[in-house]
Amino acid sequence: MTQQFTLTVNGETVQVEADPDAPLLSVLRDDLDLKGARFGCGLGQCGACFVQLDGKVVSSCDTPMWAAEGTSVVTVEGLGSEGALHPVQQAILDEQAAQCGYCISGVIVRAAALLETTPSPDADEVVDALDRNLCRCGVQRRIISAVVKAGART
Numbered sequence: 521m522t523q524q525f526t527l528t529v530n531g532e533t534v535q536v537e538a539d540p541d542a543p544l545l546s547v548l549r550d551d552l553d554l555k556g557a558r559f560g561c562g563l564g565q566c567g568a569c570f571v572q573l574d575g576k577v578v579s580s581c582d583t584p585m586w587a588a589e590g591t592s593v594v595t596v597e598g599l600g601s602e603g604a605l606h607p608v609q610q611a612i613l614d615e616q617a618a619q620c621g622y623c624i625s626g627v628i629v630r631a632a633a634l635l636e637t638t639p640s641p642d643a644d645e646v647v648d649a650l651d652r653n654l655c656r657c658g659v660q661r662r663i664i665s666a667v668v669k670a671g672a673r674t
């Protein structure tokens with residue numbers, strides 16, 4: 521049985537009708553048309569679906585809607601805008617750090633959260649922070665370099 525949920529997504533209050541056990545990821549993608557967060561493992565193990573929920577990075581694939589009620593969610597779309605990209609988004613572009621790009625939204629969300637607490641991380645700190653973000657394309661070195669450069673610029 522569905523019920524109505526109210527939450528803030530990228531600064532806007534939204535109301536959605538959903539099953540309480542439905543994953544936040546499916547509501548973001550299918551109901552709110554925010555396709556940045558991706559479905560990878562569906563088990564909280566790959567980071568492709570990472571979003572910030574009340575400032576904490578969570579896997580939206582295994583966050584049920586009942587746990588998202590009343591929270592503030594930030595997706596990769598909410599971190600920057602065309603012409604005013606988040607420093608991590610800009611650095612990923614500048615470094616051409618994405619290959620297929622499937623993991624990149626989750627990487628950006630996690631790295632942006634890192635810069636909130638550690639504004640100029642070194643490579644080891646970036647590696648630690650991105651420990652739960654899997655990239656199957658093998659561009660981890662470029663991703664790490666981009667995040668370090670994003671920190672150096674802020």
Ligand code: FES
Pocket residue numbers: 558559560561562563564565566567568569570579580581582
């Ligand atoms: S799809 Fe959510 S962690 Fe893999």
Ligand code: FES
Pocket residue numbers: 617618619620621622623624654655656657658659
């Ligand atoms: S760029 Fe393809 S999975 Fe990371």
